[in-house]
Amino acid sequence: MKIEEKTQAIVNEFANFDDWMDKYNYLIELGKSLPLIEERHKTENNLIPGCQSRVWLHADFDGEIVHFTADSDAVITKGIANLLIRTFSDQRPQEILDSSANFLSEIGLTEHLSPTRSNGMLSMLKQIKMYALAFKAKQQMGQS
Amino acid sequence: MGNRDTVHFSTAGLADIEAIRADFPILRREVYGKPLVYFDNAATTQKPQVVIDALTGYYQTMNANVHRGVHLLSQEATSAFEKAREKLALFVNARSVREMVFTRGCTESINLVAATWGQQNLRPGDEILISALEHHSNIVPWQMLCEHSGARLIVCPLHADGSLNMEEFARLLNTHTRLVAISHISNSLGTINPVKEITRMAHKTGAKVLIDGAQALAHLVVDVQDMDCDFYTFSAHKIYGPMGIGGLYGKEELLLEMPPYQGGGEMIANVTFEHTSYNEPPFKFEAGTPNVAGALAFGVAIDYIQKLGIQNIAKRENQLLDYATQVLKSIPGVVIIGNAEHKASVISFLIDETHPYDAGTIIDHFGIAVRTGTHCTQPLMDSLGITGTIRASFAFYNTFAEIDLLAKAINKAKEMFL
Numbered sequence: 001m002k003i004e005e006k007t008q009a010i011v012n013e014f015a016n017f018d019d020w021m022d023k024y025n026y027l028i029e030l031g032k033s034l035p036l037i038e039e040r041h042k043t044e045n046n047l048i049p050g051c052q053s054r055v056w057l058h059a060d061f062d063g064e065i066v067h068f069t070a071d072s073d074a075v076i077t078k079g080i081a082n083l084l085i086r087t088f089s090d091q092r093p094q095e096i097l098d099s100s101a102n103f104l105s106e107i108g109l110t111e112h113l114s115p116t117r118s119n120g121m122l123s124m125l126k127q128i129k130m131y132a133l134a135f136k137a138k139q140q141m142g143q144s
Numbered sequence: 145m146g147n148r149d150t151v152h153f154s155t156a157g158l159a160d161i162e163a164i165r166a167d168f169p170i171l172r173r174e175v176y177g178k179p180l181v182y183f184d185n186a187a188t189t190q191k192p193q194v195v196i197d198a199l200t201g202y203y204q205t206m207n208a209n210v211h212r213g214v215h216l217l218s219q220e221a222t223s224a225f226e227k228a229r230e231k232l233a234l235f236v237n238a239r240s241v242r243e244m245v246f247t248r249g250c251t252e253s254i255n256l257v258a259a260t261w262g263q264q265n266l267r268p269g270d271e272i273l274i275s276a277l278e279h280h281s282n283i284v285p286w287q288m289l290c291e292h293s294g295a296r297l298i299v300c301p302l303h304a305d306g307s308l309n310m311e312e313f314a315r316l317l318n319t320h321t322r323l324v325a326i327s328h329i330s331n332s333l334g335t336i337n338p339v340k341e342i343t344r345m346a347h348k349t350g351a352k353v354l355i356d357g358a359q360a361l362a363h364l365v366v367d368v369q370d371m372d373c374d375f376y377t378f379s380a381h382k383i384y385g386p387m388g389i390g391g392l393y394g395k396e397e398l399l400l401e402m403p404p405y406q407g408g409g410e411m412i413a414n415v416t417f418e419h420t421s422y423n424e425p426p427f428k429f430e431a432g433t434p435n436v437a438g439a440l441a442f443g444v445a446i447d448y449i450q451k452l453g454i455q456n457i458a459k460r461e462n463q464l465l466d467y468a469t470q471v472l473k474s475i476p477g478v479v480i481i482g483n484a485e486h487k488a489s490v491i492s493f494l495i496d497e498t499h500p501y502d503a504g505t506i507i508d509h510f511g512i513a514v515r516t517g518t519h520c521t522q523p524l525m526d527s528l529g530i531t532g533t534i535r536a537s538f539a540f541y542n543t544f545a546e547i548d549l550l551a552k553a554i555n556k557a558k559e560m561f562l
């Protein structure tokens with residue numbers, strides 16, 4: 001599935017909620033169902049800096065496709081990580097670099113996008129892009 | 145509910161809580177379509193209209209540089225600025241205005257002492273004694289000083305209830321201790337430290353004492369002569385005044401001996417390219433154009449709380465704290481972090497195993513501003529073995545009904561994270 005299709009699906013899911021509590025209940029649910037990162041990947045290195053809650057992000061690259069896993073000690077953060085991973089995991093590096101996470105404001109989670117939130121939302125996104133960039137470079141090196 | 149907020153107060157200043165709240169325009173605003181409940185007063189307090197008016201009024205009618213011009217505006221601004229200094233000096237009971245230095249705030253005041261008195265007096269082998277509950281502002285400047293001077297930073301531990309372990313304090317004090325730097329009130333736990341006793345003990349071994357009063361000035365009567373501390377530091381914004389201004393009280397004999405902090409205009413007596421002689425304290429420590437509007441508005445904030453009466457304020461805030469403590473304790477799974485016998489109106493807590501960030505996000509959506517995280521006291525959180533807390537901190541304009549709403553929000557959060 002393309003990234004835009006995935007984000008559209010998320011936007012549609014969230015369109016069902018008319019109050020914040022339902023939305024957060026769903027985020028919590030998503031947080032609880034986030035496929036867990038392997039314990040051995042919960043390293044200092046994978047820890048995203050600048051978050052109030054601890055967030056780990058791990059990336060695997062098979063030469064073509066990037067696979068992300070994540071975890072956090074806060075459930076809401078985990079729920080958001082789930083959305084990001086659903087969107088960006090199993091995509092090619094270039095596709096990840098070309099896309100944005102604007103859907104988060106569309107589904108009314110803008111408050112988590114402000115830099116003051118320090119929940120690692122933006123840092124997580126940045127890290128995802130950094131991985132994509134690094135893997136793209138690796139890919140190109142392999143090709144040349 | 146309204147009744148509960150007025151019934152305890154026959155005391156003139158705070159009898160009519162709605163009238164008091166009306167003094168604070170921001171309390172009329174909404175967040176997420178709900179009335180704002182502002183429980184983050186330990187981070188910064190809200191400003192009454194008179195303080196806001198003082199800021200704009202200064203620029204509208206009086207703006208001029210101070211201590212410099214013969215023209216009337218400059219004279220007016222200078223005398224208003226010095227009047228504000230006088231109010232502050234009186235408010236903390238300094239011996240004279242010469243003991244009251246204007247700074248950007250508590251953090252700058254502490255850095256000033258570290259950079260001047262500290263650099264002048266500390267040698268390898270000397271010790272600075274702080275406590276485990278200090279704000280980063282009362283840790284990092286001393287760490288930096290230790291790095292420069294070769295002195296050592298010693299940390300006095302706490303009891304489990306968040307009070308200072310005074311037996312340990314006595315044991316750690318020794319003839320190498322040159323400075324004791326401890327907060328009057330903990331911003332994370334609310335603990336009120338026995339600063340007078342601390343000062344007495346420290347002076348016996350020959351150490352100087354700096355009290356970080358950031359959290360205290362708005363909550364209790366501060367008398368620096370009675371306390372006998374050598375330095376006392378604070379920020380206006382935590383006492384209903386504006387941001388960007390604060391103060392350092394220092395004993396005159398110490399200020400006289402200390403080297404200047406920053407160089408520039410105002411702090412000099414005579415300048416030639418060969419030699420500069422310095423102005424007297426407090427001006428010696430006030431290089432450059434100061435925050436005049438801020439100082440004036442700080443003075444107005446002090447007038448405002450003196451009109452309410454700091455004792456009345458303390459009484460109301462203690463009642464809010466007692467009520468909140470009782471309400472939070474009655475919610476299963478809520479654990480209060482910091483249960484010292486003497487506490488100011490700061491209440492830190494955790495809800496079951498829920499991460500403070502999660503709980504805070506839900507509470508925020510009720511329109512309630514609480515703070516979550518380490519509250520700039522990361523070493524304290526580490527020593528308690530937690531990653532942070534949810535903190536509600538009350539000011540006199542808060543109400544019992546608002547605390548009831550907090551309880552409701554907590555119960556909702558409990559349900560959601562179950």
Ligand SMILES: Cc1ncc(COP(=O)(O)O)c(C=O)c1O
Nearest residue numbers: 249250251279281327331358379
């Ligand atoms: C105990 C304590 N010390 C120092 C400070 C620093 O104050 P400021 O940031 O206004 O300089 C604070 C503010 O949070 C505080 O609570």
